[in-house]
Amino acid sequence: MSDSIFSPAFGNRPSTLVGRTLTLDAILGGLDSEPGSKERSTLVLGQRGSGKTVLLWELADRAREKGFVVASPTVASDDMPNRIIEKIQDDGERYIKGGRGKLVGGTVGALGFSVGLQFSSEIQETKSFGYKLLKLSERLEQQNRGILVLVDEVQGSSPELKQLISAYLELVGEGRNAAIVFAGLPGAISSVLNDRVLTFLNRAHKVVLDPLPEGDIDAYFTHAFAAAGVQIAPELRREAARATKGSPYMLQLVGHNIVQYAGESGAVDERVLQEALESSRVSFERDVCETTLAALSGKDVAFLRAMAADEIESNMTDIAERMGVGADYAQKYRKRLIDTGIITATRRGYVAFAVPYLADHLRNNA
DSSP: OOOSSOOOSTTOOOSSOOSOHHHHHHHHHHHTSOTTOGGGEEEEEOOTTSOHHHHHHHHHHHHHHTTEEEEEEEEOSTTHHHHHHHHHHHHHGGGEETTTTEETTOOTTGGGEEETTEEOHHHHHHSOHHHHHHHHHHHHHTTTOEEEEEEEOOOSOOHHHHHHHHHHHHHHHTTOSEEEEEEEOHHHHHHHHTOGGGGGGGGSEEEEOOOOOHHHHHHHHHHHHHHHTOEEOHHHHHHHHHHTTTOHHHHHHHHHHHHHHHTTTTEEOHHHHHHHHHHHHHHHIIIIIHHHHHTSOHHHHHHHHHHTTSSSOEEHHHHHHHHTOOHHHHHHHHHHHHHTTSEEEEETTEEEEOSTTHHHHHHHTO
């Protein structure tokens, strides 16, 4: 069977955003606040496969409906400032009349523009990113439009990131109608927050992408499988929902593989389900678990292997003993791994894995 519903690849945009309505509404609500308010700057933290990029794309569409010109998700890179300017210009062209580049209510040539939202050659060549962003904001406000900048895959502090934040702070100081959202791994965002130059972000609204509710996943599977022509019993469908462990990426993998393994008949029995779940697990471990471990130190991995000896949660005393280190030494790695979002503190003295299937992956690859 062909699959036109599920999109099991990083950055792919699925047909439906599952289980993130409240998160999305909270961010969009910030756009209704006064310019310069805390709610207009947001940090989205989530592990690989938690749906950060998909959330940003959905946010872009919804923000446009609220009258914002959007610099769609831009990966934090060397060329990020230029790409942001280009994206705002391209998105803002929707408000230009005719082919002569005259903005409704605006004057050609004002604020250093030559045609529409394109800068004159002098401005383009001599002025800074911050200057251009401010002038774009002023020009678009003539049309009652705000600016929303979306930055994906923040890796840590960089000159380009500092440049962007400095420019945004200038917009805030000028009272411009602007907002900004950053998305990244918890560890990467943590390193940004620890940069003294970027202390502004410590006051930003923080959103953590928790696992999706199992009920939301099951409800989505109910409608998605019906639309795909898949016949699956309710108990098997619920088993499939449980197997995702709340991961949006695993949800897409499981859904896609069930459609594929169902074949032309579309019928799913226990054998078909288990084949689809095994294929999904293998892909998830390769794409998420292996990538997560590759970014860690040897001692970080040793800590996680010590945790993997337990089924649900691990006592810190047991972890230190298995590692052959003192309690204080083990606590250092506990903090590091909690900061990166790979583990979580469940209760005093206990921790558990936050990344689905990571414990299984460590056990199976001892």
